[in-house]
Structure formats: structure tokens, C-alpha cells
Amino acid sequence: MHAEVAIMTNQERAEEPVLRHDWTQGEAEALFALPFSELLFQAQTIHRRHFDPNEVQVSSLLSIKTGACSEDCAYCPQSAHYETGVKRESLMSLEDVLEAAQRAREEGATRFCMGAAWRSPRDGDLEAIAAMVEGVKALGMETCVTAGMLSDEQARRLKEAGLDYYNHNLDTSESYYGEIITTRTYQDRLDTLQRVRDAGMHVCCGGIVGMGESAADRAGLLIGLANLPRHPESVPINLLVRVEGTPLADTAALDPFDFVRTVAVARIMMPASRVRLSAGRSDMSDEMQALCFLAGANSIFYGDRLLTTENPQAQRDRRLFARLGLRMAGLGCWVP
């Protein structure tokens, strides 16, 4: 029983939401336990106070270094610990990255996101990434990087290079963390997030659900995010992609309504953040995605797909947007 969170009164719905950082496990679990329609209504009501409900931001990622990662994240095909058939690729050259960014800009992208599969960048690699950030900034675009754990100095260097956003996910609840990753700690994650904030960059931080965690763990993940000193500007909510060769390949599928609930509770707990549908979206039905938008998701992630009309995923997204009357809020990021 979760009696402490009651169904909202009309007066409560009319009040401006406060950005809270003191959520308790009981409060978060009580939100998850609300009747589905009530939960979605509360989430949509809060969503409309902060965002245009018919506008969805589109983001994507260029993988600038792929595979052979020394971490053992149980969900990840890029980990060197598992045989998944992912083709290893070393760090892309500055020229190739800038060429991709240039093409992205010509296609209308305003932000360029670069991802590298590392536990943490070596200083030499960091300099190469800083040069990429400077080059992309010189094209007049916003920049985003995900490259593992950072030292204070590395975070400062990326900020100095002009980096706008750093992505670093909490992945799951603190109590379930050790079941998923053993090569780093939850505290390591928090430390890097703090360094990114201290350096003055925006934070993109979320997690993955459907990894065999409990509902309490899903609540715990959102508490970890919402109780950060500042809410992440962007909160990717991933649905596990069960990749053959990873330890989670045979995990039971998550009930789709539990995924939608996670999106809705994220919207309520972090009302002003962009909640992004990320990995696993291509396995979701159109109806499930529509429920996620109703629950307050307002950003989508294309993943490793070509963002052109020839791309089946992009075509499907455009059709879905048209059927739902949704508009794309500019191209956040881009893939070549």
C-alpha cells in the first residue's frame, strides 16, 4: 500500500510544480502504484506547464569510437567482456567527424552528439575530442559528448573547448547497480556528474529499464536522477535491447505499461527536463510510443540510424508524428 500519495485534487493540479530534490522511495513507489489513467493525467498536466505537448525534439548520436570497452555493463554490446559481433572501430579522425558534422548541419541539425566507448578517456584521446568539439562549435553547432568517466581537469578541458552537454547515465538504482556493472561504482557515476556540473556544462543523464530490476529499482533510478543537486536537462529513458552475447540477452521482457509508467513518473519528478525515448524504441509499437508521449516524453533518439528519408526508422517516425499531430522541435543531434 502506498497511501501517502493520493490522487491529485483540482487545486493541486492548478498549482505550479516545484523542482524537488528530496523525493523519498515511498513517494516514488506510490506514483508508480497510481491507477494508470490517473498517473498519465498527472504527468500530462505537469508536462503542459513546461512544454508544448505537441512538440518532440529529435536527437541522435554519432559513434566516434566503437566497441572494445573495458567496462562490463551487462546490457552493452560494446563491452570487451562479451562476444556480441560488434565491429571494433578506433577513434575517428577529426576530418571525418567534421565532415559528418558539416553534412549534419546542411541537413538542419543544430546540435552534434559524439559517443565514444571508453571507461574514461586517456588525456591524448581527450585532446582529440576537445579538437572535435572546437571544430564542431566553429561550424556554429551545439555539441554533446559521451565518453565515460572524467577527471576534474578533463571536464574543464571539454568546457574550455566549448562542449555544451555531457551524457553520463546512472543506468539503474543504486541498490541494483552491482548486478549490472562491477567495473565501476554508482558513486563513480555521481562523481563524474558533479565534475561536469562544476565545469559548467549541461547534463544528459538517465537509465535503462527492463534489465530484470524491480519496480522499486525503477523508482530508485528516478530518485537518483531527481535528487541530484540539479535535475539533468535531458533524461534518456532506455528500454533494454536484449543483445545476443550479453549477460542480459535472455532477460524477460518488461511489461510495456511499466515502461510507460517509468516515463510518466520521470515527467512528474523532473517536470522541466526533456524526457527522451532512447534505446529500445524501434521495438516499441506506435501505440506504446503514443502512450509515452502522453506520459510526458518529449524527445526521441534515433540511435545508429541514418537520418534521411531513406531511413526506414526515420520514415516510420515521420509517419507516426503525422498520425499523432506532433511536430519535430529542431534536430537536436544527428548521425551520418
Ligand code: SF4
Ligand atoms: S561504459 Fe559505455 S561503452 Fe563501455 S561497456 Fe559500459 S555502456 Fe558500453
